[in-house]
Amino acid sequence: MKGWALALVVVVAATLAIGVQGLPTHDAPEAPIHDHVGARYVERGVEETGMRNLVGAVLLNYRGFDTMVEVVVIFTALAAVLALPRAGSVADAPEALPVSPVVLFVVRLLAPFIALFAIALLFRGHVSPGGGFQAGALFGALFVALGLVLGRRGAARLVPERARPWLQAAAPLTFAAVAALGWALTGSFLGFPQAPELHAVREAMALALEVAIAVGGGVILGSLFQTMEA
Amino acid sequence: MTLALDLASLLLLAVGLAFVAGGTLGLVRLPDLFSRAHATGKCDSVGASAILVALALQGGFSFGDLKLLLLVALVLVTAPTAAHALARSAYRTGLEPWRRAPAAGWRRGAERRDAGAP
Numbered sequence: 001m002k003g004w005a006l007a008l009v010v011v012v013a014a015t016l017a018i019g020v021q022g023l024p025t026h027d028a029p030e031a032p033i034h035d036h037v038g039a040r041y042v043e044r045g046v047e048e049t050g051m052r053n054l055v056g057a058v059l060l061n062y063r064g065f066d067t068m069v070e071v072v073v074i075f076t077a078l079a080a081v082l083a084l085p086r087a088g089s090v091a092d093a094p095e096a097l098p099v100s101p102v103v104l105f106v107v108r109l110l111a112p113f114i115a116l117f118a119i120a121l122l123f124r125g126h127v128s129p130g131g132g133f134q135a136g137a138l139f140g141a142l143f144v145a146l147g148l149v150l151g152r153r154g155a156a157r158l159v160p161e162r163a164r165p166w167l168q169a170a171a172p173l174t175f176a177a178v179a180a181l182g183w184a185l186t187g188s189f190l191g192f193p194q195a196p197e198l199h200a201v202r203e204a205m206a207l208a209l210e211v212a213i214a215v216g217g218g219v220i221l222g223s224l225f226q227t228m229e230a
Numbered sequence: 231m232t233l234a235l236d237l238a239s240l241l242l243l244a245v246g247l248a249f250v251a252g253g254t255l256g257l258v259r260l261p262d263l264f265s266r267a268h269a270t271g272k273c274d275s276v277g278a279s280a281i282l283v284a285l286a287l288q289g290g291f292s293f294g295d296l297k298l299l300l301l302v303a304l305v306l307v308t309a310p311t312a313a314h315a316l317a318r319s320a321y322r323t324g325l326e327p328w329r330r331a332p333a334a335g336w337r338r339g340a341e342r343r344d345a346g347a348p
Contacts, residue, residue: 100315106311110304
C-alpha cells in the first residue's frame, strides 16, 4: 500500500515537474495568454470601455454577461441551501458554547481592520486590482467572525430581518437595473455609454455594480454560514 | 551589509521551512485533532512569520516591508487563535483527547487516575 502511494506521489510530482518546464517565463511576450483577446484588452481596453482599470473593464464590460450570471449563481447557491429542510429556525437554536475570551478579544481587535480593508478594496477596485468580489469575500469573513462572537441571535441581528432578502439578492437586482439603464442609454443590454460627457454615469454604473457585488456577496456568505450552522 | 542581510534571510528561511515541514509532518502523523492543531498552529505561525521576515529583509526597507511586517503581526495573532478555537470547541463538545494505550506497568496508576477524575 505504502509502495503504491509512494509510486503515485513520484508519478504525479514528475508529471508536474515536466509541466513546469513547459511553462513560459513570467514576462514572456509569446506566452499563450497574450495570443488571444488579452492583447486587445491591454491595447484598447481603456479607449473602448472608458474604464480606468483593465480588470474592471474586463469584468464588467467585455465579460459583463459572465459576471452577471456569476452573481446569479452565487445567489442560487444560497437559495438552494435555504430551501433545504431544517430542524428549526436560526433564532430558536440554542447557543452552542460560551464564547472563548481569546476569540472574543481577537475578533474585536481585527474586525475594524477587516472592515476597513474590505471598504478600501471595494473603492480601490475602480483604479487598481480589487473590487466587489474580493470585498464581498472579506465582508462575508467579517460576518462569520462576528457570528462566532455574537452567537447566532446576535449575528442574525447584524442584518435586519426585513432588509435581508433584498441584501441577499442585491447583486442580481442591481445588475438587472444597471443593465436596463444601459439598454435605455445605449440600446444594448448591459451597455455602458461611451460618450465622454457621460463619464460620470458610466462610473456610477460600475460603482453601483461593485457595491452590490460586495454587499450581496458578503451577506450571502454570512447567511450560508449561519444557515448551515443551525 | 547586503551579505549580512542575505545570510539573515537565508537563516530565517531555513528556520521557517523547518517549522512548516515539522507542522506538516505533525498534521499527517499525529493521532488526533488536539495534537494536530498543536503542531499546525504553532509551526505555521512561527514558520510563516519567519519566512515573511526573511522576505522583508530582502525588500530594502521599502513600504512593502511594512506590509510584510503587518502580515507577520496578523499571522501571529490569528493562527494561534484559530488553533485555540478549534481545540476548545472540540474539547467542549466532548471529543476525547487521544491517550497512548496504557502499558502493563503503569496501567493501575492510570485506572486510579481515571476513577478519581470528575
